[in-house]
Each structure stands twice: as structure tokens, then as C-alpha cells.
Amino acid sequence: MNAKKSPLSATVDIEAMLTRMAEELQGLLKRKPCMVGIHTGGVWVATRLHQRLGLKEPLGTLDISFYRDDFTRIGMNPQVEASHLPVNIDNRHVILVDDVLHTGRTIRAALNEIFDYGRPASVTLAALIVRDGRELPIEAQVVGTHMKLKKNQHVKLAGPDKLELKIQEVDE
Amino acid sequence: MTGDLQFDAQGRLRHFLTIEGLSRQTILEILDTAESFMTVGQRAIKKVPLLRGKTVVNLFFESSTRTRTTFEIAAKRLSADVINITPGISSTTKGETLLDTVQSLTAMHTDLFVVRHSLSGAAHLIAGHVPPHVHIINAGDGAHAHPTQAMLDVFTIRRYKKSFENLRVAIVGDILNSRVARSLIHALSILGVPEVRVIAPQTLMPTAIEKLGVHPYNDMHGGLEGADVVMMLRLQRERMRGALIPSEQEYFNLYGLTPDKLKAAKKDAIVMHPGPMNRGLEIDSTVADGPQSVILAQITNGIAVRMAIMALIMGGRKESAARKRRA
Numbered sequence: 001m002n003a004k005k006s007p008l009s010a011t012v013d014i015e016a017m018l019t020r021m022a023e024e025l026q027g028l029l030k031r032k033p034c035m036v037g038i039h040t041g042g043v044w045v046a047t048r049l050h051q052r053l054g055l056k057e058p059l060g061t062l063d064i065s066f067y068r069d070d071f072t073r074i075g076m077n078p079q080v081e082a083s084h085l086p087v088n089i090d091n092r093h094v095i096l097v098d099d100v101l102h103t104g105r106t107i108r109a110a111l112n113e114i115f116d117y118g119r120p121a122s123v124t125l126a127a128l129i130v131r132d133g134r135e136l137p138i139e140a141q142v143v144g145t146h147m148k149l150k151k152n153q154h155v156k157l158a159g160p161d162k163l164e165l166k167i168q169e170v171d172e
Numbered sequence: 173m174t175g176d177l178q179f180d181a182q183g184r185l186r187h188f189l190t191i192e193g194l195s196r197q198t199i200l201e202i203l204d205t206a207e208s209f210m211t212v213g214q215r216a217i218k219k220v221p222l223l224r225g226k227t228v229v230n231l232f233f234e235s236s237t238r239t240r241t242t243f244e245i246a247a248k249r250l251s252a253d254v255i256n257i258t259p260g261i262s263s264t265t266k267g268e269t270l271l272d273t274v275q276s277l278t279a280m281h282t283d284l285f286v287v288r289h290s291l292s293g294a295a296h297l298i299a300g301h302v303p304p305h306v307h308i309i310n311a312g313d314g315a316h317a318h319p320t321q322a323m324l325d326v327f328t329i330r331r332y333k334k335s336f337e338n339l340r341v342a343i344v345g346d347i348l349n350s351r352v353a354r355s356l357i358h359a360l361s362i363l364g365v366p367e368v369r370v371i372a373p374q375t376l377m378p379t380a381i382e383k384l385g386v387h388p389y390n391d392m393h394g395g396l397e398g399a400d401v402v403m404m405l406r407l408q409r410e411r412m413r414g415a416l417i418p419s420e421q422e423y424f425n426l427y428g429l430t431p432d433k434l435k436a437a438k439k440d441a442i443v444m445h446p447g448p449m450n451r452g453l454e455i456d457s458t459v460a461d462g463p464q465s466v467i468l469a470q471i472t473n474g475i476a477v478r479m480a481i482m483a484l485i486m487g488g489r490k491e492s493a494a495r496k497r498r499a
Contacts, residue, residue, distance in 0.1 A: 066212075066221070071487050074487075075487030080204075081208065082208050082211045083211060112221070117215060
């Protein structure tokens with residue numbers, strides 16, 4: 001498996017994307033939302049949105065490793081971060097944040113995990129990058145940018161201090 | 173009885189039979205995974221779906237409440253279905269019935285056996301005779317091994333002492349009959365604990381125990397001096413028919429852990445016990461219920477550790493990661 005990495009920083013301005021996403025999320029503030037980021041990149045994005053929106057409650061984090069649908073094929077990720085939802089999400093409006101929306105399987109797993117903590121009033125999905133390749137009927141309501149990529153291309157967010165997008169080409 | 177049977181041809185951990193043969197990396201990987209399972213028990217819904225649709229059989233030929241229950245809870249928190257079987261033992265046909273029992277249960281499409289047996293090697297024997305998709309965990313075999321107990325003990329030590337370097341661990345009591353002590357000594361040594369001491373009367377001290385890299389002591393004061401961790405073993409009354417100890421009262425006087433004896437250890441030393449405890453025999457109630465005791469934490473931790481072991485041996489694995497697991 002060979003991977004080529006090329007930086008994308010020249011073409012995208014992540015800070016501007018985050019600011020625009022935060023503006024779109026402003027409308028939700030009257031419903032007193034709580035925010036949850038998905039490990040690892042989604043937490044980095046969520047931390048910035050959380051700050052821009054000035055949310056008072058602490059950010060929740062999810063590691064969806066225990067909810068993946070490929071456990072019987074590839075097993076456990078040995079570096080599982082603990083999920084931590086510091087607020088009771090029953091009847092709350094949840095803003096779920098991830099870095100890249102691709103197949104939709106991560107979001108499916110994240111929704112299942114959220115429902116093991118309680119019954120939210122609603123879930124809004126915010127994703128920095130929304131690319132093609134959906135395998136489940138899942139869409140983001142708040143989008144940083146849309147990308148069209150080849151099947152063997154993967155977009156990855158690097159962080160956490162300075163966020164940077166990288167496109168990897170994978171030959172299998 | 174080596175640990176080779178634990179790995180498949182690709183070096184993936186398939187069974188969990190003994191600590192021997194595991195690499196430091198594999199042990200740390202289990203501890204890290206267990207750490208992430210710790211939060212599951214605190215949720216509103218104490219379940220994750222990893223082993224949904226799998227059938228786990230607790231096959232306990234020897235009685236146990238704590239170990240069997242924590243295995244059952246661990247499997248259920250992973251969404252597996254659990255069956256508990258406590259077969260009676262017919263002394264004449266032990267070997268044969270053991271494999272027959274397992275084969276009938278395998279024919280029912282079960283996926284994992286958690287086995288406890290009074291004979292050393294029972295779990296190994298079964299692991300050598302099951303089809304490739306069936307996994308075995310040793311929950312204690314004779315005086316040989318109790319590897320999941322050792323894992324929960326080192327997990328507990330790491331939670332309180334943060335790292336394994338510079339630790340002095342003292343294991344006290346019936347070293348001779350204890351599979352807990354044996355497995356723990358192996359785990360501590362793989363993890364690089366610099367000083368492990370065993371404290372017991374000479375009659376309960378195995379000969380040539382130094383070969384395992386531990387320091388034997390016959391007196392509590394010397395053995396406990398400066399210890400960071402004090403692991404008390406259960407005095408196995410049922411195996412005390414010979415004249416191994418003079419009397420229970422005298423044993424308590426010499427080796428029972430009292431607040432006074434504990435003073436020899438470090439001020440922040442933790443006191444552990446695998447249970448079930450004989451209060452007033454190997455441990456004084458003041459110590460067992462005291463501020464240095466982490467005995468109840470051991471039980472809570474045991475669930476997360478057993479979840480981690482089940483998840484790691486039953487999940488698939490990418491080959492690259494699997495290779496590094498072998499010692």
C-alpha cells in the first residue's frame with residue numbers, strides 16, 4: 001500500500017470555513033444546543049466551533065470504535081479514546097461535528113452511540129469537508145466545503161494546533 | 173505448556189491462556205483498551221455493540237462467584253449472549269468429558285469459552301481441540317495460571333501508581349498453591365517492574381521461586397519494607413489439610429496484614445486482594461476496609477479488563493498490527 005501526500009493548504013482556507021460554519025450554526029443557539037465532536041479530527045473542528053459560538057457547557061467527545069460496523073473484519077483500534085459526554089443529552093439539541101463526511105458509516109456509529117447515552121431532541125450534523133462516496137442516507141446540515149475526489153483519494157485533517165487538509169492517494 | 177497456542181498462524185492473539193509469551197506491547201494494548209472500556213459501566217445504557225450476536229459460554233468446573241460474574245457482565249456489556257454452565261465433575265472421566273462437553277457446545281455454534289478448571293492445562297487442552305473460529309479464555313486452571321486476574325491486577329497497579337518503573341511489589345501468602353501469584357509475577361516481569369517480592373512461610377514457598385526473578389522473604393516486616401504495592405493472597409483453607417501452617421491464629425499473627433504490619437510499606441502503598449477474603453486470617457478488616465485498600469476497585473476494573481480481552485481476541489485484525497503482538 002503506497003500513500004502519496006500532498007498539502008491542500010493553498011486552495012482552502014480552513015479558518016474562513018469555520019467562521020462560515022459558526023455563522024450558520026448561530027440560528028440554533030436559541031435552542032441551547034450542546035456540541036459533540038467525533039475523535040480525532042471532529043474534536044479539533046468542534047473545539048473551534050464551540051469557541052466561536054461561545055457555548056458555555058463543555059464539549060462532548062465520542063470515540064466510535066466500539067460501534068464500528070467493521071469490527072469482525074479489522075478488529076479493535078488499539079488507540080481508543082474514551083467517549084465523554086459531560087452533559088445529559090436527553091431532550092437536548094445536539095450539534096454533532098466531524099471533520100470529513102464520506103461514506104456516512106462513522107455518523108451512523110456516532111448516532112447509535114449517542115442514543116446509548118440518552119434521547120436527544122434533535123441532532124444536527126456539521127462537517128468541515130463533505131465529499132462524495134456516501135453509502136448510507138446521511139447528509140450534513142452545516143458544511144465547510146464540498147469536495148469531489150477520486151475513489152482512491154482520501155482527505156485527512158491534520159492538527160490539532162494548526163489545522164491542515166491533506167489528500168492521500170492510496171493504491172491497493 | 174507455553175503460550176504458543178494463543179496465537180494463530182498470522183500471530184494474532186486468538187485465545188487468552190497464559191501471560192507467558194505475551195509481549196509488553198500486547199499487555200499494554202490490553203490495558204489501554206480496558207481503560208477506554210471503563211466509561212461504559214457509567215453510562216445510562218451500559219452496553220456497546222461489539223459482540224452482538226456472539227455466544228459466550230462460561231464453563232466453570234470449579235466454583236467461583238466473582239470471576240464468573242465479572243466475565244458474564246463483561247460479555248453482556250459487549251452485547252454478547254451468555255450461557256453459564258457448571259458441570260459436575262466425575263473424577264474418573266475428567267479428560268474425556270471435558271472435551272466432549274466442549275464439542276457438544278461447539279456444535280451449538282458458540283463463539284467463546286471462558287474456562288475454569290481445577291486441573292492445570294485444562295484451557296490449553298480445549299484450545300488445542302476447537303475449530304479456528306472458537307476462542308478460549310483461561311479463567312483459572314489448577315495452580316497454573318489465572319491470566320485475566322493478573323491483567324486486572326496490573327491494570328489496577330497502573331491506575332494508582334501510573335507507571336511500572338521503580339515499583340516494589342510484595343505478594344504475600346500461599347505462593348505455593350496460587351495461580352494468581354504465578355500469573356502476576358509473569359505480568360510484572362514482562363512490564364519491567366524492578367522488584368517483586370514474595371512473602372510466605374517456608375512451607376508455602378515454592379522451591380526455586382528465585383528463578384522467576386522474585387525475592388523470597390519469610391518475614392512480613394522485611395518483605396513489606398518500602399513496598400509500593402501489597403498483594404495479599406487468599407489462604408486456601410481447602411488445601412491446608414497437611415501441616416502447612418501451624419494454626420490459623422498463628423498464621424494471622426505472623427502473616428495476617430494488620431495496620432501495624434502495613435506500616436513497614438510506603439505510606440502511599442496500595443493493598444490488593446484477589447478475593448474472596450478471609451478476614452482475620454490473611455487480612456485484618458481495618459486494612460481491608462481502610463484507605464489504602466483498592467480491593468473493590470480491582471473488581472470494578474476486572475470488568476473493563478475482561479471486556480478488553482474478549483474484544484481483542486474476537487475482533488478481526490489487520491495483519492500489520494498483528495505481527496507486533498508476539499513476544
